[in-house]
Amino acid sequence: xxxxxxxxxxxxxxxxxxxxxxxxxxxxxxxxxxxxxxxxxxxxxxxxxxxxxxxxxxxxxxxxxxxxxxxxxxxxxxxxxxxxxxxxxxxxxxxxxxxxxxxxxxxxxxxxxxxxxxxxxxxxxxxxxxxxxxxxxxxxxxxxxxxxxxxxxxxxxxxxxxxxxxxxxxxxxxxxxxxxxxxxxxxxxxxxxxxxxxxxxxxxxxxxxxxxxxxxxxxxxxxxxxxxxxxxxxxxxxxxxxxxxxxxxxxxxxxxxxxxxxxxxxxxxxxxxxxxxxxxxxxxxxxxxxxxxxxxxxxxxxxxxxxxxxxxxxxxxxx
Numbered sequence: 646x647x648x649x650x651x652x653x654x655x656x657x658x659x660x661x662x663x664x665x666x667x668x669x670x671x672x673x674x675x676x677x678x679x680x681x682x683x684x685x686x687x688x689x690x691x692x693x694x695x696x697x698x699x700x701x702x703x704x705x706x707x708x709x710x711x712x713x714x715x716x717x718x719x720x721x722x723x724x725x726x727x728x729x730x731x732x733x734x735x736x737x738x739x740x741x742x743x744x745x746x747x748x749x750x751x752x753x754x755x756x757x758x759x760x761x762x763x764x765x766x767x768x769x770x771x772x773x774x775x776x777x778x779x780x781x782x783x784x785x786x787x788x789x790x791x792x793x794x795x796x797x798x799x800x801x802x803x804x805x806x807x808x809x810x811x812x813x814x815x816x817x818x819x820x821x822x823x824x825x826x827x828x829x830x831x832x833x834x835x836x837x838x839x840x841x842x843x844x845x846x847x848x849x850x851x852x853x854x855x856x857x858x859x860x861x862x863x864x865x866x867x868x869x870x871x872x873x874x875x876x877x878x879x880x881x882x883x884x885x886x887x888x889x890x891x892x893x894x895x896x897x898x899x900x901x902x903x904x905x906x907x908x909x910x911x912x913x914x915x916x917x918x919x920x921x922x923x924x925x926x927x928x929x930x931x932x933x934x935x936x937x938x939x940x941x942x943x944x945x946x947x948x949x950x951x952x953x954x955x956x957x958x959x960x961x962x963x964x
Contacts (some may be wrong), residue, residue: 651676651711651798651829652697658705659692666692668853670706674798679820679830681844683837683944689853690833694800697831698728711797724752727796727828729787729804737776741767741786744775745793752794761789764826765819781812785819792823799823802833817842837941847940851948861940866912868943871898873936874909874919879929881905890926894918906932 652674659667667689674680682690695701697708699715699722708715715722735744745758762768765785770778778786784804791799801820805813820843824830834840840847841861849856849864857864878887884902891900896912897919909919916935923930 649712650674652680652831653709654693654697654706655708656706657693657696657703657708659689659696659701659703666853667696667703670848670850670853670855672848672855672858674829674831675846676829677824677827678845679824679832679843681840681847682831682833682850683835683840683844683847683940684850684948685835688835688850690835690850691802693850694802694831694833698726698800699723700728724794725797727791727794727799729791729799729801735775735786737774739775740772741775741778742771744786745789748790748793754795755793756795758789758793761792764792764822765789766815779812780808781815784808784812784816788816788819788823792828796828798829798831800831800833803835804832805834805836805839813839837939837944841940849944849947856947857943864947865938865940865943868938868946871910871938872912872915874911874915875906875932875934875936876909876919876923876930877906877932878923879931882928886926887923887928890922890928891919894922 650673652672654673655671657667657670670689670693672680672682682693684690692701696703697710697715699719702716710722711725713722713725739747742758742762745761749755749758762771765788767782767785767789770782775783775786788799788801788804791801804820805816808816817839820830820832832840832843844861846858846860847864848858857867859867887902887907888900891897891909895918896914897909898911900907900909902908909915916933920930920933
């Protein structure tokens with residue numbers, strides 16, 4: 646990854662009348678990653694990315710996208726950033742390929758609409774009117790329109806809201822394909838499963854503040870999210886051997902023997918450390934099961950059940 650962030654936002658602030666939508670948001674997005682902005686509806690996610698995209702001017706703080714200021718260099722930013730908004734629609738009778746060709750005409754060196762149709766699985770729908778597309782197909786077309794200008798960065802806002810589980814997973818595969826094609830993605834979502842599946846790193850937003858940043862695993866660990874590993878040895882082993890094997894193993898918080906099974910509680914790097922330690926003591930294992938803390942558990946822990954407990958000091962899992 647580049648040492649210079651693709652996106653750098655520092656202490657962003659935005660109010661609408663007496664409503665403070667974004668209190669203090671700072672984040673960085675590195676080249677080639679999928680970076681998630683995660684939070685409940687009304688947390689300030691969309692306002693944050695609209696300031697990053699140059700659609701809204703911050704009341705305070707600074708933004709740089711590929712070294713450019715969206716507030717004063719909007720045209721240059723729009724040439725490099727593709728944007729899929731949460732609320733968007735096309736004329737009912739406009740056909741898929743017509744829409745792509747129309748948007749391509751806005752750019753000096755656009756992507757080939759035929760290639761985008763293929764990438765996003767829309768080739769068979771190229772002559773279909775917008776009104777006749779399914780929800781998932783409309784979302785894929787919206788991603789195609791965001792990519793037609795060959796952006797270096799794509800901002801995708803609540804991409805799968807309202808989709809059924811099958812269409813949602815199809816759309817996730819599209820997002821991964823776009824990243825694999827070399828586009829850095831800033832993904833806005835309130836779906837924990839989506840963030841956990843797609844994102845390399847995440848900023849948890851609550852009440853217009855950043856509650857935590859890091860990989861999904863780091864955030865779970867930061868919230869003291871407990872992983873429980875249950876291991877059954879292939880032959881009876883004295884308790885003192887089982888427990889003694891774990892002395893000094895990182896991330897182990899508690900280890901007990903229950904009904905001849907070793908139950909270990911601790912952080913994210915639990916499995917490898919425990920199994921390697923047991924192997925060093927000639928303890929062969931079977932029936933290895935991991936009960937993993939979820940990102941949703943961590944979100945509630947870090948932000949409070951209703952998001953009201955966030956504080957203006959960022960808790961970061963990054964080093």
